[in-house]
Amino acid sequence: MEKRKIEIMDTTLRDGEQTSGVSFSAAEKLTIAQLLLEELNIDRIEIASARVSEGEFQAVKGITAWAEERGYIQRIEVLSFVDGGVSIEWMKKAGAKVQNLLTKGSMNHLTHQLKKTPAQHFAEIATSIALAKENDIETNVYLEDWSNGMRNSPEYVFDFLAFLATQPIKRILLPDTLGVLIPAQTFEFISKITAKYPDIHFDFHAHNDYDLSIANVMEAIKAGIKGLHVTVNGMGERAGNAPLESTVAVINDYLPEVSINIKETSLYSVSKLVETFTGYRIPANKPIVGDNVFTQTAGIHADGDNKNNLYFSDLLPERFGRKRKYALGKTSGKANIEKNLQELGLKLNQEDLKLVTQRIIELGDKKETVTKEDLPYIISDVLNSHTYQDKITIDSYMLVHSKGMRPSTTLSLNLNGEIIEENAQGDGQFDAFMNALTKIYKSKKMTLPKLIDYAVRIPPGSSSDALCETIITWINNGKEFKTRGLDSDQTVAAIIATQKMLNVAIQ
Ligand SMILES: CC(C)C(=O)C(=O)O
DSSP: OOOEEOEEEEOTTTTGGGSTTOOOOHHHHHHHHHIIIIISOOSEEEEEETTSOHHHHHHHHHHHHHHHHHTOGGGEEEEEEOSTTHHHHHHHHHTOOEEEEEEEOSHHHIIIIIOOOHHHHHHHHHHHHHHHHHTTOEEEEEEETHHHHHHHOHHHHHHHHHHHTTSOOSEEEEEOTTSOOOHHHHHHHHHHHHHHOTTSEEEEEOBOTTSOHHHHHHHHHHTTOOEEEEBGGGOOSTTOBOBHHHHHHHHHHHOTTEEOOOOGGGHHHHHHHHHHHHOOOOOTTOTTTSTTTTEEOSHHHHHHHHTTTTTOOSOOGGGGTOOOEEOBSTTTHHHHHHHHHHHHTOOOOHHHHHHHHHHHHHHHHTTOOBOGGGHHHHHHHHHHTTSOOOSEEEEEEEEEOOTTSOOEEEEEEEETTEEEEEEEEOSSHHHHHHHHHHHHHHHTTOOOOEEEEEEEEOOTTOOSSSOEEEEEEEEETTEEEEEEEEESSHHHHHHHHHHHHHHHHTO
């Protein structure tokens, strides 16, 4: 059976720009337009509202010049108004060839906003369409507030459609302007319209106010719609529009009777670029493009992935240019750690794996996020802890840092079984700690190795703040050696490195 083609119209550059606080520069608009058409294969794009500003005019001019050269000009659309030809003049100067004419799709809007009768409105629309035609501009017509129109004034909507059926237009665009439709209504309303006008091209423009945009998009397709409006990352007025990414995935996976032409593997990179241009952050749990949506956190999932891919679905990350990740944290378990080790090309015996797992769970308990890049540091720390037995331990300490007073430390040291407590002040918390330790050593007529270098680093490439490593270089009887400490807190890491030094020095 031949599949029905669904046209995808992306309105990131028009409705998406109506996201509160978002404004694209002309150069950004051109870059996004190029990616949408050439990288993703989007059928049509709506790039601006006519008459908005000089900046918008320049942006449209730039895109139309480029599109004309590439033969894409009929795929570039501009939102225009019933304004006696002002929008047409603006579009002509900007080089645009397709207007999406904004009209009133409900009696409520018509009477209370325009304060006109249907006959007056239709006459003005006919003039706008004729004027566009004279100027070689093609017309699509938006019925603003159409979904409420279908609920509250269906006779008006059908009169309006009967009028439009006589007009030289290409498409009729049906917006759920306030995002109020539920899937059953979407199906019912669109079915009624497509049954009556099977040869007219209708687009559906969803909004996401009830988080139902994708469900509505699916019903609109089943009801015979020929085109859909979407935005990258679901940006748009209020709660936004139907997100391009989920629309593509759900159509490809669940609606085999229709076809679309979008390149799935480029969805993520375009989404990221739009995120960067807008500063509008993608939530980590946003389907397809969110940071965490291909990360297995629970160990049982990673374990299942090893056993006949028990936790896989059709939403494979590679489809969207992404990779599956296995989180490291308190719920991760051995399977997650093994997956990360595999990726790093590392192997551990069962005992060390257990110790590393234990360390990661401890960090997770402190609400730290551990990344793959942290793993070699944790392993090195765990493996090094095998090389000596701690005879001297710092059993407890209190570090005080306050305004207007010198930092101070109280510590309790277990020196070969004897517990000694001491306190001291210093220039910083670690300095105060070392001063207290020096006091204990002096009281026992022992000498401490001298600290000659102190370096702190976070694991390179780590995107988490889980760990920092403190590496201290000491000198003892003319011999230099280094010890390291690993912790989420820099001073604690230094204290761990110091305890190691105390034990190395007595060997
Ligand atoms: C401006 C119009 C076309 C719109 O975006 C809507 O009604 O949702």
